[in-house]
Amino acid sequence: MFRLRSSQRELSSRRCIRILAGATLLSLVHAIPAQDVPLISGGAGFVTSTNGGNTTYIPVISPLLAAPIGSHILVESRATILDAFFPKGGGQTGYTHDSFLGLDFLQADITANRHMTFVAGQFLTPFGTYNERLSPIWISNFENAPLIYGLGTMGTAHSVGGMLRGSAASTQSVNLDYAAYFSAASTNEQLNAERSAGGRASLYIPAAQLEIGASFNRLLQGTRENFSGIHVWWEPANSSFRLRSEFARAAHARGYWIEGGYRLDRFGGGQGVLSRFEPLFRMQQTFRSQPDANDTLPSVDTKQADFGLDYHMPHELRINTSYSREFSSSGNRNIWQTGIIYRFLIPTWRGK
Amino acid sequence: MNPRICFVIVAGTFAALLPLMAQKGRAPKAPPARVANTQPAHDDDSAQGQRVFKQNCARCHDAPQGFPPQISGTVLRHMRVRANLSASDEKALLHFMNP
Numbered sequence: 321m322f323r324l325r326s327s328q329r330e331l332s333s334r335r336c337i338r339i340l341a342g343a344t345l346l347s348l349v350h351a352i353p354a355q356d357v358p359l360i361s362g363g364a365g366f367v368t369s370t371n372g373g374n375t376t377y378i379p380v381i382s383p384l385l386a387a388p389i390g391s392h393i394l395v396e397s398r399a400t401i402l403d404a405f406f407p408k409g410g411g412q413t414g415y416t417h418d419s420f421l422g423l424d425f426l427q428a429d430i431t432a433n434r435h436m437t438f439v440a441g442q443f444l445t446p447f448g449t450y451n452e453r454l455s456p457i458w459i460s461n462f463e464n465a466p467l468i469y470g471l472g473t474m475g476t477a478h479s480v481g482g483m484l485r486g487s488a489a490s491t492q493s494v495n496l497d498y499a500a501y502f503s504a505a506s507t508n509e510q511l512n513a514e515r516s517a518g519g520r521a522s523l524y525i526p527a528a529q530l531e532i533g534a535s536f537n538r539l540l541q542g543t544r545e546n547f548s549g550i551h552v553w554w555e556p557a558n559s560s561f562r563l564r565s566e567f568a569r570a571a572h573a574r575g576y577w578i579e580g581g582y583r584l585d586r587f588g589g590g591q592g593v594l595s596r597f598e599p600l601f602r603m604q605q606t607f608r609s610q611p612d613a614n615d616t617l618p619s620v621d622t623k624q625a626d627f628g629l630d631y632h633m634p635h636e637l638r639i640n641t642s643y644s645r646e647f648s649s650s651g652n653r654n655i656w657q658t659g660i661i662y663r664f665l666i667p668t669w670r671g672k
Numbered sequence: 673m674n675p676r677i678c679f680v681i682v683a684g685t686f687a688a689l690l691p692l693m694a695q696k697g698r699a700p701k702a703p704p705a706r707v708a709n710t711q712p713a714h715d716d717d718s719a720q721g722q723r724v725f726k727q728n729c730a731r732c733h734d735a736p737q738g739f740p741p742q743i744s745g746t747v748l749r750h751m752r753v754r755a756n757l758s759a760s761d762e763k764a765l766l767h768f769m770n771p
Contacts, residue, residue, distance in 0.1 A: 355745030355770070386750045406698045429749070434759035437752065452754065459733045487758035495755035497737070522756075526727055555731065562731070636737055665736050667743045 335478075358387035358668040362398070362649045363458030364414065365661035376406040382424075382457050387668075393430045398424040423510045424455075425478055432484075439501075440484040442511050446499035446520045447472030447535045448566045449551045455551040458663035461581060462628055464655070466574040467604050470616025471552075472518075472537045472547035479503030480513040496534040505541055515541040529555040535568075544572045545614050546606050560585050575606035583632075600628035600642075616630040622648040636663040704765075721768020728755040744769045 362383040369376045375402075380402035387395045391604070405417045427441035444452050451473050454460050475486035483501035490496075506512055518537030532551040539545045549568035555561070565578040579602040588595040604624040606617045627640035637660065644655040728752060729735065739747065744766065752762045 335749070355742060355766070356749070357742040357746060358738075359743040359746045378771065386746050388749055394746070394753070394754075396750060403737065429753045431752075437755065453732045456733075485753065485756055486770075490758040490761055499756070518758055526723070529727075531731075553731065632734060634737070638734075663736070665739045665747075667740050670742070671712045 332624075353578065356388040357403050357670075358385070359665065360385055360668060361663075361665045363661050363663045365457055365659055367462065367463050367659040368657065370654075370656040372407075372488060373408050377406055378404045379404050380457060385458075394429040396425070396429065397426040400424055400457075411549045422492075426511075435488060436484060436486040439485060440481075442478050442513070443483055443501070444487070445473045445477060445479045445503070445516075445518075445537070446501060446535050447518065447547065448520070448568060449533070449553065449564065450566065451477055454564075457659075458636075458638075458661055461579070461598070461600050461630055461640065462602060462626055463640055464642075464644070464661045466577040466602075467606050467617060467622060467624060468565070468566065468568045468577060471570050471573070471575070472535060472549055474503075474513065474514040474516050474537070474539060475614070475616060476512050478507045479516065480511050480515060482628040494526070495526065497522050497524075504527065514539055518547070531559060539614065543571075543614060570612065570615045570617075572610040573608045573615050574610040575604065575617060577602055578605040579603075581628075581630075597633045598628075598630040598632065600626070600630060602626040602628070618648060620649045620651075622646060637661070638663075638667075717764055717767045720764040721766075722764045724757070724761045725768055728757060728761065743769055 327354055335461065342417050357607065360383060362381065364381040365379075367378040367380060371380070375394045379408060380400065382400045384427060385400040399422065401421050403419045405415050405419055408414055408416050409429040409438040423442065425441070425443050427439050429442045430438045430440070431437050431651060442457070446452060450466055451468055455465070455477070468591045479501055481503040483499060483502060486496055486497065488496045498519065498521045502517045503515060505515040516539050519533065520533060522531055522533030529622065531551070533551045535547075535549045535551070538549070547568065547570050552563075553565070555564045560583040561580065562582075563578070563580050565576065567576040568574065578601065581598050581639040583595075585595040585605045600627075601666035603620075604626070605623045607620060608617060608619065624644055624646045626642055628640065630641070631639040633639065640657070640659040640661065641655045641657075644657070646653050688762070706725075734753075748757075748762050748766050748769070751757060751765070757765065
């Protein structure tokens with residue numbers, strides 16, 4: 321009898337818990353402000369890369385989830401899923417493939433006050449501009465990352481720990497923002513990171529549409545190496561030209577990239593066929609003084625010129641094409657790349 | 673695949689798409705309530721929002737061609753972190769996107 325009553329109590333308490341959990345979830349859904357419905361965004365595309373005569377075909381999707389919790393917390397995550405099909409090599413004919421699934425970031429953004437946000441979890445390492453701003457596949461103008469991408473981003477491009485960031489001052493004449501972080505060492509397959517610390521500060525002058533920034537990161541394990549860099553972005557007033565550049569240095573290597581692009585939106589009123597083209601040019605150079613396993617730069621001094629032509633189609637589609645010529649003492653080579661990318665942005669439910 | 677063949681395929685795709693897009697003319701406009709506002713500003717708040725949008729969002733990527741208004745707050749909270757927006761900039765941008 322007691323056992324029966326006990327099991328009945330357990331059953332009823334479980335029901336209560338389920339009902340309460342359901343009601344809580346329902347109330348949370350209804351409590352979400354009308355404009356704060358969680359969203360799924362990202363890009364999906366198909367990329368080809370011909371390097372030294374071998375072509376690799378890469379279907380890729382990079383979804384991003386952003387879900388607000390209350391009025392001060394945002395949980396967001398981005399992953400990259402791709403399958404690369406490339407020639408077998410070694411005298412064999414045909415293709416083989418290699419799949420990849422990686423978590424780019426999984427972070428909670430906690431708004432501390434009007435000038436500061438605390439970020440916890442796995443986040444993109446703040447160094448320079450490429451990693452945080454230009455690495456999403458629906459944003460990048462070239463399919464391949466700059467040669468110096470590995471400098472300062474600790475090889476993994478993300479960190480696991482905490483970060484403070486925000487806008488220190490924002491006025492009509494100047495905007496000063498900052499990011500400072502600490503990362504623990506992690507060997508988890510998806511959350512791998514090096515023990516490191518550092519940050520970035522940027523000054524933007526709206527009148528000149530000029531941004532100048534500096535980054536400094538220190539690797540706190542192994543050889544304890546310092547990485548530093550500066551970036552300059554400029555968009556002349558009343559022009560569709562834009563210039564982006566970065567310089568970074570490590571203990572045994574340094575390098576830069578400078579990219580210029582001109583959106584032809586003065587032709588055809590912004591919606592015409594011609595106005596959707598964007599010719600691009602990027603020059604890159606790396607210098608090495610000694611071999612170093614911590615940076616990912618080429619083992620010899622390298623120059624690379626990238627010529628790109630992007631087409632921004634209606635309905636969130638874009639086509640990226642580029643030809644690159646790489647010069648180094650280990651041999652010169654051509655790199656041809658094409659990509660068609662679709663960007664999506666949808667709510668997870670209809671909301672109120 | 674030979675890179676020249678790749679380029680011929682891409683050029684052919686362009687050539688096939690261009691007349692189609694030329695026939696269609698302007699891209700179809702989404703309903704006003706579903707798109708980020710990119711029209712000239714009508715008041716101080718909108719002008720401020722337009723400035724913030726140009727300085728912080730458009731420098732990196734094209735504006736989304738349209739999204740439902742119920743995610744505009746989430747988009748902004750994402751951008752607040754990504755672009756280091758101040759609270760006042762975030763407010764102005766929200767007003768700009770939902771006039």
